[in-house]
Amino acid sequence: xxxxxxxxTGASGAAYGLKLLHYLVNKGxxxxxxxxxxxxxxxxxxxxxxxTGSAKDVQVALEKHLGAQEGQVRYFxxxxxxxxxxxxxxxxxxxxxxxxxxxxxxxxxxGYASNLIERAADVMIKEKRKLIVVPRETPLxxxxxxxxxxxxxxxxxxxxxxxxxxxxPKTIEDxxxxxxxxxLDSMGIENDLVPRWQS
Numbered sequence: 001x002x003x004x005x006x007x008x009t010g011a012s013g014a015a016y017g018l019k020l021l022h023y024l025v026n027k028g029x030x031x032x033x034x035x036x037x038x039x040x041x042x043x044x045x046x047x048x049x050x051x052t053g054s055a056k057d058v059q060v061a062l063e064k065h066l067g068a069q070e071g072q073v074r075y076f077x078x079x080x081x082x083x084x085x086x087x088x089x090x091x092x093x094x095x096x097x098x099x100x101x102x103x104x105x106x107x108x109x110x111g112y113a114s115n116l117i118e119r120a121a122d123v124m125i126k127e128k129r130k131l132i133v134v135p136r137e138t139p140l141x142x143x144x145x146x147x148x149x150x151x152x153x154x155x156x157x158x159x160x161x162x163x164x165x166x167x168x169p170k171t172i173e174d175x176x177x178x179x180x181x182x183x184l185d186s187m188g189i190e191n192d193l194v195p196r197w198q199s
Contacts, residue, residue: 010038
C-alpha cells in the first residue's frame with residue numbers, strides 16, 4: 001500500500017476531498033491529512049461533517065467517519081510545521097490539494113509556504129514528486145491562469161473541478177465521482193469511478 005497526503009482548502013467542493021479520502025482509505029492506503037480553517041468550515045457547510053477540537057480530536061472523528069483502521073489516517077493542524085509532510089525526508093507517494101482555493105494556488109505557485117498545506121506542496125515540488133491540484137473557481141482571472149501555468153510548468157498535475165456530462169450523471173455523487181476518478185487516474189490508481197469513453 002502507498003502513502004498519500006490529501007489536503008482540503010477553503011474553496012467550494014469539499015465533497016471531492018471527502019470522496020477521495022473515503023476511496024483511498026477503503027483501498028487500505030495510509031493517509032496524511034490537513035484541512036485549512038476555511039476548509040473545515042466549508043466541509044461542515046457542504047457535507048455536514050463537523051470536525052472540531054484538537055488535531056487529535058479531529059483525527060479520531062475523521063477515522064470514525066472514514067471507517068479507517070487505527071493509525072491509517074494521521075491528521076495535522078494547518079498551523080503546525082512539525083508534521084512529517086513538512087520535510088522532504090518523509091516518504092509520500094503523491095499529494096492532492098482537493099479542493100484548492102485560489103489563495104492556496106497562489107501560495108504554491110510562488111513558494112509562499114505560510115502553513116502546513118503550502119509547505120507540504122512546496123516539499124513535493126522541490127522533491128519532484130507528484131502534486132495534484134484540483135482548483136475550484138469560476139470565472140478565472142489572468143492571475144489564476146498564470147498561477148496554474150506556473151504550477152503546470154513545475155510538473156504539477158492540474159485537474160480543475162469541471163465535471164463532464166457525456167456519461168449522463170443523475171446525481172451530485174455521479175458528478176463528484178467523475179472528478180475524483182480523474183484524480184485517481186492521475187495518481188495511477190485503478191478505479192471504476194470514471195465512465196470510460198466508448199466510441
